[in-house]
Amino acid sequence: MTNRLQGAKPTAKTRRLGHRARVLATTTFLAVAAPIAFVGAPVLAQSYSFQKVVIEGNERVEPETILGFAAIGKGQSLGAGALNDAYQRLQGSGLFQSVELIPRGATLTIKVQEFPTVNVVDFEGNKALKDEILSTVVKTQPRRIFSPALVEADAAAIAQGYAEAGRLNVRVDPKVIKRSGNRVDVVFEIKEGAVSEVNRITFTGNRSYSDRRLRDVLGTKQAGILHRLIQRDNFVADRVALDRQMLLDFYRSRGYPDVEVTGVSSEMTRDREGFFMTFNIREGQQYHFGTTTVVSEVSELDAADFEGLIKIRDGAIYSPAALDYAVTRMEEVALRQGANFVRVDPRITRDPRTQTLNVEFALVRGQRVFVERIDIEGNTTTLDSVVRREFNTVEGDPFNPREIRNSAERIRALGFFSKADVESRQGSSADQVVVDVNVEEQPTGSLSFGASYGASQGFGVNASLEESNFLGRGQYLGVSIGTTADNQSNSIDFIEPHLLGRDLKGRIRLWYNTSESDSTDFDTKMYGISPSIEFPIARNSRLELRYTWASNELSGVTSQADAVADADIDDNYWSSWALEQEEGKRDSSAIGYTYTYDTRRTGIDPRYGFTFRLSQDLYGLGGDVEALKTTALLRAERKVFHEDVILRAELEGGAIAARGGTALTILDRFSGNGKIRGFESYGYGPRDNAANNEDAMGGKYFAALRLESEFPVGLPEEYGIHGGLFFDAGSVWGLDNTGGGAxxxxxxxxxxxxxxAVGFSVFWDSALGPLRLNFSKALQKEDYDLEQSFDLTISTKF
Known part of the structure; x- marks a missing residue:
């Protein structure tokens, strides 16, 4: 908010503010104009030559400074015009409240009255915007020279800041209080007024998407019953242009190339405390891709080598992203073949009869232009290198406008800047280009406090400190501490996203977790460290390589003999014989990898996304465990019914196989926690039926299928409340030893x-944080399984 307020220009609504400052400025002008008019009359027809200049009235400004502004030399012949010019220079210096030039023979007397200095700048009546924010908005500062014009501009800037916060009825009155020693206090009296909310948002001309769906697209939300908790329902004029662009991007990405937002009407209510907004839309027709071809107008490039790079299916819904990806792939291949200054022009011809767009990708020779330099401005904390590494272009490279645009998008995606503008201009010659990068930084750190509740875990709290731009180097540092009634979890995570200056993510993670659970008859202590590196292998694919060292300890196991011998222990309650064999501490050392293919952010069609993840860890590089652990996840998401409903499907599974005679323990095997809703922690899977407490043992294998839908429930979308239905199925199974007890x-x-299990969910993006309530019912289960029919999670950030 602070950065947005700096340099704000007064709007028509704020020009009427600062009345008292204007009165003060007018009074000062009259006080100055009167002496010069009086003195100027007798000198109009005379010329002077002064041998002496006397300066009176100055307290802080040195005489040499005044003489420098006057620029009157000893013995110099002066006329009335020259004296007037000297006066204008002195008055224009901004140092004096009044200036008087009095010629007496060969002596010129310069009388000045200095502006007072500002003693204190204070704000009264402000609640919505604190003093810390407003002090960064105003340019009037203590111990500086007072300027009535600057005070008036500060009042307008404060009003503009309130307007951006949704308070258009604010009134700002600057007061100037005289103090001794030619000092003044400047006090801005603020009457904030009520928040100007958006009472209703409507659309005209939309046939393909409902008002509800389009309102979800906008950054502005309409007010409702919970308007006090919803901040985005404030009317901000500067946000209208962004909302307009978001609507255009939404339609174009779904096959409407001719969409227009012909107008946005913002009508104020009669009480002047709210607005009615109407977006007028002309959708046009939805188009699909027709035929796609490649032609080459560059002699050394063969069009046939580029046809396989199009990757656009005939009949697919038109998407600008699909065109951009195809062009990027072709230009990259052209560069690898040594053809510089080549660009790809997508030439589109439309067929209104079939509503298809035929695209001809033309390889053409562009103008020979080079990048002279890249100038970065506005980053006070973030290092230049963090911004510069998002450019694949360096000084001296051929200028590629598309690559510059892609670099700008990567800079914005960092999340370090509230604004990132990348523009090019002509350099020192016609074949040179200078790339200007102007950014405005925003806070990148967060201190989070959260709370959670689960039927099995009870109430829990957690705190985390995150900084995504650590020391301005673009590094991530996260520290997390969490606790419930039975468990404690602590972790430190550090990520260097550009290790060795390349697209190579370096990461190191440390953890320390303990549990003393009543639902399982054992305690655990686990700690370890895992360094890793991750790098891209394709547009949507990444590979992570890692090493993991961990120490796991199983304790608190009660044998049958101890239960009988100890009178304080219920002799009808003891641990499984299998847990007795697994009790103790074991260290493990493993190397592993994770391959991820994810189209959710980079996919062409925003209506669906697909994720595949495969992980394997090989234990046995030292330590007490030799095993191979494999997990895989397949996830798909699709938006249907005009994107009002989201369908999700997840298939997940895993297996661990012992090697070298290693006996796996419950800490090595899968527990199934969180895989199937409707069951407690360690609530299903292999269980010792002979033990009086039926201890859960975990399993070597697990599989889970999760189907879920999320949909509106009829409440206004600005409340952030949605409903969901889910169906989960799966199991945990497999042990090396299933017998051998007493x-x-x-x-x-x-x-x-x-x-x-089946159930329904309530999702709420509340002011306290994302909240989810699950109500579930197990349909198919074993007699010894532990059900959990309700679960609630909530987290918040401060």
Missing amino acids: TGGNEIDDGFNLRT
């Missing part, structure tokens, strides 16, 4: 016993 035989059921 009675021998097969005591543990480790078979694949399918569990299913």
Whole structure:
């Protein structure tokens, strides 16, 4: 907010503010004009030559400074015009409240009255914007020379700041209080007025998408019952242009190239405390891609080499992103083949009869222009290198406008800047270009406090400190501390996104977790460290390589003999014989990788996204464990019914296989926690049926299918409340040893016993943070499973 307020220009509504400052400026002008008019009359027809200049009235300004502004030399012949010029220079210096030139023979007397200095700048009546914010808006500062014009401009800037916060009825009255020693106090009296809210947002001309769906697109929201908790329902005039562009981008990405927002009407209510907004839309027709071809107008490039780079299916819905990706791929290949100054022009011809767009990608020779230099301004904390590394272009490279635009998008995607403008201008010669990067920084750190509640875990709190631009180097540092009634989790995470100056993400993670759970008859302590590197292998694919060292300890196991011998222990309650064998501490050392393919952010069609992730860790590079652990996840998301409903499907599974005679423990196996809703932690899977407490044992394998839908529930969308239905199915199974207790035989059921559950969810993007309530019912389960019919999670940031 602070950066947005700096340099604000007064609007028509704010020009009427600062009345008292204008009165003060007018009074000062009259006080100055009267002496010069009086003195100027007798000198109009005379010329002078002064041998002596006497200066009176100055307190802080040195005589030499005054003589420098006057520029009157000893013995110099002067006329009335020269004296007037001297007066104008002195008055224009901004140092004096009044100036008087009095010629007496060969002596010129310069009488000045200095502007007072500002003693204190204060704000009264402000509640919505604190003093800390307003002090960065005004340019009048203590211990500086008082300027009535500057005070008036400050009043207008304060009013503009309130207008951006949705308070258009603000009144700002500057007061000047005289103090001894030619000092003044400047006090801005503020009457904030009520917030100007957006009472209603409507659309005209929209046939393909409902008003509800389009309102979701806008950054501005309309007020409702909970308007006190919703900040985006304030009317901000500067936000209208952004909302307009967001609507255009929404339609164009869905196949409407001719869409127009012909007008935006913002009508103030009669009480002047709200607005009615209407967006007039002309959708046009939805188009699909027709035929796509490539032609080359560059002799050394063969069009056939580029046809396979189009990757646009005939009949697919038109998308500007699809064109941009195809052009980028072709230009990259042209550069690799050594053809500089080549650009790809997509030439589009439309067929209104079939509503298709035929695209001809033309390889053409562009103008020979080079990048002379890249200038970066506005970054006070962030290092230049952090911005510069988002450019694939360096000084001396051929100028590629598309690459410069892509670099600008990457800079904005960093999240370090509230504004990032990248423009080019002609350099020192016609074949040179200077790239100007102007940014405005924004806060990148957050201190978060959260709360959670689960039927099995109870109430929990957590705190985390995150900085995504650590020391201005673009690094990420996160510290997290969490606790529930039974568990504690602590972690430190550090990420260097450009290790060695390349697109190579370096990461190191440390953790320390403990648990003393009543739902399982054992305690755990786990800590470790995992350094890793991650790099791209394709547009949507990344690969992470890592090393993990961990120490896991299982304790608190009660044997049957201890239960019988100790009178304080219920002799009908003891741990599984399997847990007795697994008790103790073990260290592990592993190398692993994770391959990720994700189209959710870079996909062409914004209506659906696809994610695939495969991870493997090989244990045995030292330590006490030799095993191979594999997990995989397949996720898909689709928006249907004019994108009002979101459908999600996830298929996840994993397996761990022991090697070298290693006996896996419950801390190595899968627990199924969070995989299937409707069951408690360690609530399903292999269980020792012979043990009196039926201890959960975990399993070597797990599989889970999760189907979910999210949809509106009829409430205004600005409340952020949606409903959902889900169906989960899966199991945890498989043990190396299922018998051998006191009675021998097969005591543990480790078979694949399918569990299913259904339920509904309530999602709420509340002012306190994202909140989710799950109400579930297990349909298919075993008699020993532990159900959980309700779960609530909530987190908040301050």
